[in-house]
Amino acid sequence: MSNNNKNKSMRLNIYVHEPGIRRQVKAAAARKDISVSEYCLRAITDHLIKDEEALREKEGSPLGTAAKKARTFHSKTFGKRVFVISSAELIREARENREAH
Numbered sequence: 001m002s003n004n005n006k007n008k009s010m011r012l013n014i015y016v017h018e019p020g021i022r023r024q025v026k027a028a029a030a031r032k033d034i035s036v037s038e039y040c041l042r043a044i045t046d047h048l049i050k051d052e053e054a055l056r057e058k059e060g061s062p063l064g065t066a067a068k069k070a071r072t073f074h075s076k077t078f079g080k081r082v083f084v085i086s087s088a089e090l091i092r093e094a095r096e097n098r099e100a101h
Contacts, residue, residue: 014040 016022029039058064 016025025039026036029036032039034042
């Protein structure tokens with residue numbers, strides 16, 4: 001963002017198809033004595049913060065860590081090549097081999 005745009009407001013249009021939701025938003029903004037725009041901006045900002053926190057938690061989870069390691073292994077080992085056999089087929093074969101022995 002250039003210095004000229006730092007203090008300028010940007011417009012974001014939101015279409016609300018249900019009149020009840022629009023009334024709820026207006027009433028909630030009025031209760032807080034703020035504009036509808038400010039109310040919506042706060043709600044969006046709060047939601048973005050929660051999304052970022054959830055993403056960080058997921059990436060830090062064992063599943064997120066394992067997935068990241070698998071992607072790293074795949075890219076180092078196979079580059080952009082894709083497996084031609086499905087993972088379901090590999091699992092089925094492994095189970096059959098395990099049951100046979």
